[in-house]
Amino acid sequence: MEGARTNSKFQYMVKALEEMEQNYLIWEENILEAPADAWTVVNGKKVLMLCSNNYLGLANDERLRRAAIKAIEKYGAGSGSVRPIAGTMKIHIELEEEMAKYKRREACVVFQTGFTANAGSIPQLVDQGDLIVSDELNHGSIIDGIRLSRAEKRIYKHKDVSSLDKILQDESRKYNKILIITDGVFSMDGDIAPLPDIVKICEEYNAILYVDDAHGDGVLGENGRGIVNHFKLEGRVDIEMGTFSKAFGCVGGYIASSEIVCKYLKNKVRPYLLTGSHPPPVAAACLEAIKIVQQDESLFEKLWENTRYFKKELVSLGFDIGESQTPITPIIIGENKPTKELAKLLFEEGIFVTPIFYPMVPKGRSRIRTIVTAQHDKQTLDIALNAFEKCARKLKII
Ligand SMILES: Cc1ncc(COP(=O)(O)O)c(C=O)c1O
Structure with a gap:
């Protein structure tokens, strides 16, 4: 019932969504089933969180x-x-x-x-x-x-x-x-x-x-x-x-x-x-x-120690991280399709990152936006870096 009514009155939405789907522009919701900590559960899977703005880890403090x-x-x-x-x-x-x-x-x-x-x-x-x-x-x-x-x-x-x-x-x-x-x-x-x-x-x-x-x-x-x-x-x-x-x-x-x-x-x-x-x-x-x-100054020290380490390692792997100077580190891919594919492969490896594309960023500048927090440490970041290297090589991004 609802479907039939919607389809006739809101054809323009159906069309817009189809077009977005074709251009890999649809946002798929990821469902957290645990607090937004460094390790969390997303869509039923235990993952390393690398895309939250919970910079200091206070969300579940x-x-x-x-x-x-x-x-x-x-x-x-x-x-x-x-x-x-x-x-x-x-x-x-x-x-x-x-x-x-x-x-x-x-x-x-x-x-x-x-x-x-x-x-x-x-x-x-x-x-x-x-x-x-x-x-x-x-x-x-x-x-x-x-x-x-x-x-x-x-x-x-x-x-x-x-x-x-x-x-x-x-x-x-x-x-x-x-x-x-x-x-x-x-x-x-x-x-x-x-x-x-x-x-x-x-x-x-x-x-x-x-x-x-x-x-x-x-x-x-x-x-x-x-x-x-x-x-x-x-x-x-x-x-x-x-x-x-x-x-x-x-x-x-x-x-x-x-x-x-x-x-x-x-x-x-x-x-x-x-x-x-x-x-x-x-x-x-x-x-x-x-x-x-x-x-508590230790939170900032940890955040920045993690930020410096993660950025340095990403650059040495050959990723384009743009002009970032803060814990927000984009990995710029360009097109939507490989960006989405990279996020999907990373998720399979247990790394939770989201692809970011138009209208959040200009067309042709799609990216995976990573964010480290004070809750990470060198060991967890190494897990992420290994996964990034493996998945990006598979997709020939690096
Ligand atoms: C630069 C900037 N300003 C404002 C906001 C909105 O903040 P809030 O999440 O509190 O609505 C955001 C969040 O995405 C942001 O990144």
């Missing part, structure tokens, strides 16, 4: 689990409301205060996800008569935020400061305000934005600077404070956005900035005003994660 359970016992399973009505519990405020302290900013606003932080905040920061200038490889949530805004947009070439400068030279006088947005660490390539140069340009043109540090938090800087701390730019970046869904092992997004900016966002951003707030165990686990990263 005992301390986060305990904090979440304690919060359920104290506050219950849900908040029952949106933040401005009756959904702000003390745990939400504690989380915002701790994050502001960690990022060394005056204030912080927490959103349901990083995606909603971007898609909800960007349209409120600018208006008609303003200009947004964005890196061409910025995350999709930034792209959606720009689309939702009434401002004009210009895209500068990836990390190309002269391209950014040229746009501002040509256009800045025509607009009331200018908002420059960049990812800190680019999610599909693992390269780092040239933030010191971008800051200088922002200062020259009096532009507002917005940095998405989803992959810099917990990875770059002192105790993982992120890209602003990494480049010693504290006090010179207007708006820092980040997520709790990666290094902090939970879910949620935030913006850290001045009191004024955060108060404004809390009064303007629709996903803040109009969506239910985080369940208490989520807020509590996020809070615990920020406390841990401020105390």
Whole structure:
């Protein structure tokens, strides 16, 4: 019944899916049947996880689990409301205060996800008569935020400061305000934005600077404070956005900035005003994660030791790892079919990685995106490297 109705009304979807299937563009869901640890169970098979953003291994950390359970016992399973009505519990405020302290900013606003932080905040920061200038490889949530805004947009070439400068030279006088947005660490390539140069340009043109540090938090800087701390730019970046869904092992997004900016966002951003707030165990686990990263430096040391080792070995095997400078290491293959085949062969060898293709990356730049975490060690990475070598040779990729 359902099938017949769907097929007649949604023929365009059937066609689109067929076309995607032919071009190897369909996402097949992999089902985890255990926590997202270095060793986990996916689709019924024990595998070595090499594609999670759980950089510090906190997703299944005992301390986060305990904090979440304690919060359920104290506050219950849900908040029952949106933040401005009756959904702000003390745990939400504690989380915002701790994050502001960690990022060394005056204030912080927490959103349901990083995606909603971007898609909800960007349209409120600018208006008609303003200009947004964005890196061409910025995350999709930034792209959606720009689309939702009434401002004009210009895209500068990836990390190309002269391209950014040229746009501002040509256009800045025509607009009331200018908002420059960049990812800190680019999610599909693992390269780092040239933030010191971008800051200088922002200062020259009096532009507002917005940095998405989803992959810099917990990875770059002192105790993982992120890209602003990494480049010693504290006090010179207007708006820092980040997520709790990666290094902090939970879910949620935030913006850290001045009191004024955060108060404004809390009064303007629709996903803040109009969506239910985080369940208490989520807020509590996020809070615990920020406390841990401020105390435990060994997690970062392990993450970076693993990162350096894995990258070095991949390059010596002959893989193209692009421009990556962080634990996100793409293995660039190009076409979709061999990329998918490599992921499939690796899975058979017990290595869990996902093929990444358009629209997440440009056409012709398909890749396996690997991510090492603090939970790996040399022995587990060697298992992965041996499998990569064996499977890639079989497919004549190296
Ligand atoms: C650069 C970047 N920004 C934002 C997000 C969205 O974060 P979240 O998972 O919290 O929605 C992601 C996650 O994919 C990301 O990679």
